[in-house]
Amino acid sequence: MRHIDLKANLTWHDVVIRVVLVLVTASVIVWFMPRETQQNFKIELGKPWRYADLTAPFDFPIYKSEATLKAQCDSVLRDYEPYYVKNMEMADVKVRDFVQEYNKLTSGGYKDYKSIIANRLHQFYDQGIVDTKEPAINGDDTLRTIRVVIGNTAKSVSLSSTLTPKQAYEKLMGDAMLQSHRDVLTELNLNDFIVPNLIYDKERSEASKQDLIASVPMASGVALSGQKLIDRGTIVDEQKLLLIESFQRESDRRNQSESRFTTTVLGELLYVLLLVTGFTIFLSIFRSDYFDNMRSVIMIYSLIVVFSIAASLMVGHNILHVFIIPFAMVPIFIRVFMDSRTAFMAHTALVLITACVLQHPLEFIAVQITAGLTAILSLRDLSSRSQLLWTAGAVTVASCLMVLALDLITVPSFRNLSFSDYNYLIICGLVLFCSYPLLYIMEKTFGYTSNITLIELSDMNKELLRRMSEVAPGTFQHSIQVSNLGAEIARKIGAKAQLVRTGALYHDIGKIQNPIYYTENQSGGINPHEQISDIESAQIIISHVTEGLKLAEKYNLPDVIKGFISTHHGQGKAKFFYVNYKNAHPDEEVDELLFTYPGPNPFTKEQAILMMADAVEAASRSLPDYTEQSIRSLVDRIIDSMVSDGYFRECPITFRDIQYSKTVLIEKLKTIYHTRISYPELKSNQ
Incomplete structure (x- = not known):
């Protein structure tokens, strides 16, 4: 079992790189933020005021309309x-x-x-x-x-x-x-x-x-600081329109000075830096496995930067509405490749950063947090690509309901509801459908493997699995049993069940090359190991790991699947032939490397699960009888031996996880090898 220690995992060089990444991320986001301080109101004459109550923060002149000013000029x-x-x-x-x-x-x-x-x-x-x-x-x-x-x-x-x-x-x-x-x-x-x-x-x-x-005065009056300009839900008439436009104009004029520009940039930089740093601290403490992986860090920060820049450009150039941007795509991608908590924290950081460029962010924050939570909850168990389509629909409905709720709080009646925002949210939902093809691009760009890809790889009609079922049927059945056992353990201890299931199906594909040398594929009492030495036998058995990696490379299997192939025996030994050789040569010094698998030992929880399920399932076939006591004794002996040999030393699995794994294996093996009743024979009357 591995103790997660950030200081032990990261060198000063790694820490410096991550600090620079945080600074660069914040700087790039701030660089693209709109510099003009013009209020981003969408004002429609004769429509209800959809934003929060607006109060004058300073005295400002009420400018005349262009038509009035032109007539007077x-x-x-x-x-x-x-x-x-x-x-x-x-x-x-x-x-x-x-x-x-x-x-x-x-x-x-x-x-x-x-x-x-x-x-x-x-x-x-x-x-x-x-x-x-x-x-x-x-x-x-x-x-x-x-x-x-x-x-x-x-x-x-x-x-x-x-x-x-x-x-x-x-x-x-x-x-x-x-x-x-x-x-x-x-x-x-x-x-x-x-x-x-x-x-x-x-x-x-x-x-x-x-x-x-x-000589023609530009203003027709003065609005005083603290004066209520308009209430939420109030119909915007010509007088209110003139008042709000005057406030916009004066706000823009006041904020054109160089000193104001400098303080604005510093404020934005500090704001973004605090959010990005806070999210980085979260990763380093609660998700150190992602924080240690530079690929994961770059993917998350890239998503935050890209969507923040898109929002800044849209607001800065007054293009449509920020609701069109599919912010929920960020938690979707992070949830698919990582976990729900990281997805929610990244999405929250993104929404708060984007809110900085909006003059009235509360509605935006409420809608986007709702959309993100809906996306995460709908993908809690991703098993097919069609779920992404349902997620897009669920996000759209939830967002529209939140906008409706906020409108109902402020408008006096249903007749005053404005439906313009719903159009943007529907367009956003249509854009979310692009998560389907973009998911594949994200996988290839950052080297991740989604549950959808794992499910596709688990299809028994895949060429490699079909070939194994034909050439090495015993190994194929063993792999299926291991995948079922491993997936059940993963669900019990909170690991990635689909990853274990798929990895188990492919962990022994190297046996395709010499299937007859493995007992599960032998029939008719023929054992080719009787004709060769223990060293040669051990080398053939061990070679199924290297041969499996070659096949995985040939068939473009993901790296995460290759990890199961290389670690399912860790750096253990081919014990049967090792013990045989030592017994036959008691006075000879044995070169243990000849009997040792290349490894490495498991370094993820899922790989540890597979190692336990693989060893127990294989050994269970040799039990003389399948009683609860014999099964329990077998499971305890094999897994305790793995722990004592240090196979899980570099793996983030706890003793509690191992104990739960034992329980699942015992219960499952009892079910598999349950005793059947004997059916009576029909006696003849003669």
């Missing part, structure tokens, strides 16, 4: 006056250019109109020519005035008192004094002399617009 922008700078030199430059161009004309009649046109151009530039290509003018039908800057002063000018280049040109061409000489005007190309002299000042204009917009 549009209203104040009616007074908006874009700024234009008046170019005072533009008139002189363009009139001079016109005179020079006009003087090139040779016709004296043309010269009569030079002063008229020059005068008209001065009038236009004094009035102001504004460019319609500028954004402040183009397409804005509401604009009535502009702000004209002359030097250091600015004054409001009616837009109708200014001209566009097109209006100035048409006005000049329509002048009554110039109508008789339109051909001269056309020849002069007057467009070259009519250009905007009111230049749009973008910087001042934008500043003026922003000042007007800033």
Whole structure:
């Protein structure tokens, strides 16, 4: 029997690796947690408020709705006056250019109109020519005035008192004094002399617009700290919606500072680290066999990390609802490969970690803990893959009932129930059906063997078992008897019954290679051992272990089954031939390794069970009579000999377990070898 001592099992190197694993696990989870502190409310106008009562933790402004704010901004922008700078030199430059161009004309009649046109151009530039290509003018039908800057002063000018280049040109061409000489005007190309002299000042204009917009208050009131914003079950109307959205907005604004970011990350890291460390301590104290196995530790932590990251990404990117994630898949996998307590503790740690990224976690925790417990209880005795389908259905129903219970506690009547969450839970149940194919992937990835795989391996139509039944029928029957005895012991002492049953069926498959050398397969009084030496006989008998491992490798049997093949004799001896040889050579020093099985000795409770059942079942066949006393004496002698020889020294089996094992073996053998009554013969009347 092995005393579980963590310090003896783990070196400092192993401890450091596990500490690093805990730190890395916590760091990765926190890295993916959403950094924005926006409240994760799903608000539906006209629907009941599904979360807990909401109270303002601080004073915050009640912001106006976007529609109201836009209407008020549009209203104040009616007074908006874009700024234009008046170019005072533009008139002189363009009139001079016109005179020079006009003087090139040779016709004296043309010269009569030079002063008229020059005068008209001065009038236009004094009035102001504004460019319609500028954004402040183009397409804005509401604009009535502009702000004209002359030097250091600015004054409001009616837009109708200014001209566009097109209006100035048409006005000049329509002048009554110039109508008789339109051909001269056309020849002069007057467009070259009519250009905007009111230049749009973008910087001042934008500043003026922003000042007007800033004059519109963003809030319509203030919510005070401690004020009740909304009660659970209250219908969300427009006023409540505005109040909650304002709270969300202000919360987000308050938490954007760098110091807040740092404290948030530190808090999240400490929170996750405490949970992961607590779970690790649980493993090290109560499940040291898993804690010693790095493969088990990595599998559990990988599941926690993957599902935590999935929840963080979904919340951070506001994708659907976190209820869609099948968190119950974690306890399902851990329960199948390990045990219920570890599954529940891992699931609880995962749920509490995930709750950190939710603003209202109580409903989530209640639903997910219920789902996890349902999954664990429904898989307490996994015997077929169809159970996984039933588990998915049971988890879905239990989750929906929990949501219904929480809703009924808070809503005033059935009419106020919201069924949106049930849709997500049903989708989650459908995703849980993926546990069926994923179970196989988990087995191959982490090297585990589920009960389902063990049951499949126990099928008598499997090639290896069928071959053993044909080639070595005696060994086959012996294996079946051992599997029944071992499974009964396992159930009695709380070991893995299906594992023992399957391991027992395959423990002697090496005898297929030389079946006639084993007494259970001999018939007709032929014993080939009579023709060879004790050493050769011992080597053949011992070889069934190595031959069995070769066959297990060839047929891809799981490592856990190979463990039964190699340990069912431990490092014991082929005693019959060993004793024979010593008796025949009393003065010779015997090389005991020639008669010793390669081992190792059992190192799991299930392997110890198989060793006891195998030895007792084989020896029971040689009893001269099957009385309770003879059976009890046989069982006590064989198992006590195993204990005294130290076969169970490295095995986590207790004296109490061994005593229960003896009791089961005695009762079962008494049933198998019970005395039958003699049937009377019918006497003849003659």
